[in-house]
Amino acid sequence: MSNPILIDPLAFARDGGQFDKELAIADLDERVHEVLASTAGAVKLSLSGFSDRLRRPSLRYALTANVELSCQRCLGVMPFEVESEGVITLFVNESKLDDAVAQDEELDAIMAEDEFDVLALIEDEIIMGLPLSAKHDDCGSEHLERAKADKPNPFAVLATLKKSGS
Numbered sequence: 001m002s003n004p005i006l007i008d009p010l011a012f013a014r015d016g017g018q019f020d021k022e023l024a025i026a027d028l029d030e031r032v033h034e035v036l037a038s039t040a041g042a043v044k045l046s047l048s049g050f051s052d053r054l055r056r057p058s059l060r061y062a063l064t065a066n067v068e069l070s071c072q073r074c075l076g077v078m079p080f081e082v083e084s085e086g087v088i089t090l091f092v093n094e095s096k097l098d099d100a101v102a103q104d105e106e107l108d109a110i111m112a113e114d115e116f117d118v119l120a121l122i123e124d125e126i127i128m129g130l131p132l133s134a135k136h137d138d139c140g141s142e143h144l145e146r147a148k149a150d151k152p153n154p155f156a157v158l159a160t161l162k163k164s165g166s
Contacts, residue, residue, distance in 0.1 A: 009090050009116040013049035013057030019118065021045050025067055032123050035130060037077045041066040045122055056100075057090040057112070065126050069134040078136055082129035 007017070025032070026039040033039055043065035052058045062085040071078040090112040091097035097109050 004120065005118040006115045007118060008114065009049075009059060010057050010092070010112050012047075012116075013051065013059060013090060015049065017047075017049040019045070019047040021118075023119075023122070025065070028119070028126070029123050032126055035069075035127060037068040037070040040068050043082075043122055043126065045118070047118060052087070052089060059088045059090070059116075061086060061088070061121065061125075063122060063125055065122075065129070067126065067130075069130065071136045071139060072133045073135050074139040076136070076139070078134055080130070080134065082126050084125040084129050 005021070007019070011017075012019075022042055022044045024039075025036065025041040025043060028043070043063055045061065045063045047059060047061045050058055050060060063083070065082040067080050067082060069078045069080045070076075086108055089100070089107060089109040091100070091109055092112050094111060097111060101107050101109055
């Protein structure tokens, strides 16, 4: 389990906090490692606090992660870049949160807790940014030939039966 990176989200937003960090993929939680081909790579995060146009405390994040996936065609390692950015609006009153979300369906809002785990945000964004089925645009003949060589031809058995029956 990875060590959380905790901030006070309301104070961070109010003070206009800025947070820039680079982490190794290997330092992330096992739930991220499960969906990757390896723990190689890194993630860069930028997090800033501000008040939006309605004076609501908010967090703006941007992250870029270079990860390795398994290609579903050739089973080879496939480099992939996850890019994600967004704004999280913080609320201290649940009914105000519900009203705001009802008025703006695209609003990404949460109830402000005493502590916000920045590392959990990073891990969630990486997982959500991955393709459902990772595939190279062109696996190349080398990978495909190796995959074909590993599988016996299912009709080869029929051919031997036919020859022995003649």
